Amino acid sequence: MVHREAHARRPSIHDVANSAGVSAATVSKVLQGVSTVKPENVQRVFDAVELLGYRVDPLASDLRRAKRRIIGAIVPEFESEFFGSVITQLERLAEQRGYALVAASSRESETREKEILARMHDWRVSGVVLAPVRNEHGPAAGFMKKNGMTGVLIDRVLADDSFDTVSADSVSASAEVASELVERGHRHILVLGLGEQAATVRARLDSFRERAQQLAADTRVDVILSESDVEPLRSSLRDYFAKGERPTAVYSLFLRGTLVALSEFRRRGWHCPNDISLVGFDDAEWMQVTWPAIAAVVQPVRQIAIEAMDVLFRRIEGEGGPPMARLEPCKVLMRESVGSPGSGPHSGGGKRQ
Incomplete structure (x- = not known):
């Protein structure tokens, strides 16, 4: 003791x-x-x-090193549970190794993202974990490459020829969601997403559509993408339903989209899963405690952070070799918000007669 x-x-x-x-x-x-x-x-x-x-004594360390024992982390926003959890995990892992974590939000702006990165470069950070606004080809990644910064890219990335990448295997997860819905009999499904996140949204959408139509060629997949925020998405969703469209299931590719969909269902007096089924990408506490609990694709936040910091520190210590693209598996939880179509007012499918 x-x-x-x-x-x-x-x-x-x-x-x-x-x-x-x-x-x-x-x-x-x-x-x-x-x-x-x-x-x-x-x-x-x-x-x-x-x-x-x-x-670790940072002053003694700085005297021996050209770079400071600081790790920079830049994420699109702090409000979501996903990015908030990512920062929490990164901070814990950095401090375990005697480093401090400096985190900042790009607020979904590539211009701000690059400005923050330039400041971190001025501070001589040892390395950076970057979750880009769009994808691995944005201006921030270009700045890191031009200035010889050590970094790893996470989340909205696929693969890169300059930096290691770590992200959730959202392609496989979306295919699994499609399988679950089609096997339950859904043939008209609406997908919601944010157009800004082009790389990951497109990959999730293509994977979902391909698997659904592979399992049942007559499956109709409608898509609503918002270019910037949830309010345009809310408006587009209301217009879509006002036209009489009645999909039997909705798959939201981002967390706030799931909440928008559920709010619209309740505004119209629809209940999951009898009237319509709902699955969201990303999980949150409210999705677990509401009734019915909302089905979700759960991203491996802890494992993404562990892999990102592991490879980052190995690069900081001088490990060479080509950049690696790591995909961490997601978990698909089909909760009570998903059922088979036919038990509610939309049992006929398609448009209301």
Whole structure:
């Protein structure tokens, strides 16, 4: 047991080594992200770091290094549960290695995204985790490449020839959603998305449509994309339903779109799943506690953060080799908001007669 009195002074790397039962050199390797340390020793070091409240002395480190022990993180926005959770995980992982995390929101602006990145370059950050506004070919990624910055791209990316990428396997997940809906008998499905997120939205949409029509050639897939925000989407959805369109299921490719769809259902007095089924990409607490609970594609936030930081620190330490594209599997949870068509007012499918 570690007594509080024994550590009134600032814990040292030797204290961590003693607590973890390893050498100080091993502790140093773990905190620097060296990948050759045994996994069980890595975990023991991290446990000791957390127990003792150990912190690397950033001033001493800066004297030895050209770059500071700072990791930059840029995400499109902080409001969503997904990006909020990503930042939380990245911060925890950075601090485990003795680094500080500086996070900023691009507010869905590529111009702001590049400006933030330029400031981080001025601060001499050791590396950057970037979730781009659009995709891996945006101006921020170009700035990183031009200035020789070390970074990893996450979320709205597929693959890149300059940087490692880590993202959720949304293509496979969307195909699985299509299978679930078609196998339940749905033949008229509406897909909602944001046009800004071109790369990932297109991949999810194409995968969904291809699988649905592969399983049932007569499946009709309608699409509504908003270019910027949820209000245009809400307006387009109302116009769509006002024309008499009655899909038996809706698949939203982003979290706020799921809420817009559910709000419109309730405004019209429709209930899931008897009147219409609903599946959303991304999960949130409200989707789990509402009744009926909303089916969701759950992204592997923790694993994305772990993989991103792991590869980032290995690049910081000088590991070479071509960039790698990592895809982390999602989990599709078919909750009570999904059922078979035919039990509600839309049992005839298509347009209302």
